[in-house]
Amino acid sequence: MSPEEFDRACRTLVRGCPWVSETSGYRSKGRNEAVGGSPHSKHLLGMARDFAAPSMNGLGQADKFARTLGLWTYIHDVGSGSHLHVQGLEKGDVPDWWIKKYGKGVRDGRTT
Numbered sequence: 001m002s003p004e005e006f007d008r009a010c011r012t013l014v015r016g017c018p019w020v021s022e023t024s025g026y027r028s029k030g031r032n033e034a035v036g037g038s039p040h041s042k043h044l045l046g047m048a049r050d051f052a053a054p055s056m057n058g059l060g061q062a063d064k065f066a067r068t069l070g071l072w073t074y075i076h077d078v079g080s081g082s083h084l085h086v087q088g089l090e091k092g093d094v095p096d097w098w099i100k101k102y103g104k105g106v107r108d109g110r111t112t
């Protein structure tokens with residue numbers, strides 16, 4: 001999934017589940033370390049976002065909907081309540097072709 005497709009999927013998610021609010025998106029390396037994120041976190045690439053919802057039920061519904069959009073998801077609690085984590089890339093190593101094609105653009109776009 002390209003960064004554009006990921007952005008579109010996230011917007012569709014928020015439109016379909018308007019009760020969710022985004023709590024985290026792109027993270028710098030320093031910020032990611034500060035919150036105890038994985039060194040392979042897709043947040044570092046701008047390809048992951050976290051959403052909060054007023055209820056677990058609302059979070060579960062958003063989770064189901066996000067999966068229909070082709071997002072990889074899980075619900076976790078990193079100390080500030082349960083969040084829906086969604087990402088536009090499969091877990092694990094990011095494919096080289098993706099980094100070559102989008103990696104630089106994502107970083108450059110986010111540092112300005």
Ligand SMILES: [Zn+2]
Pocket residue numbers: 024043048049050085086
């Ligand atoms: Zn996350």
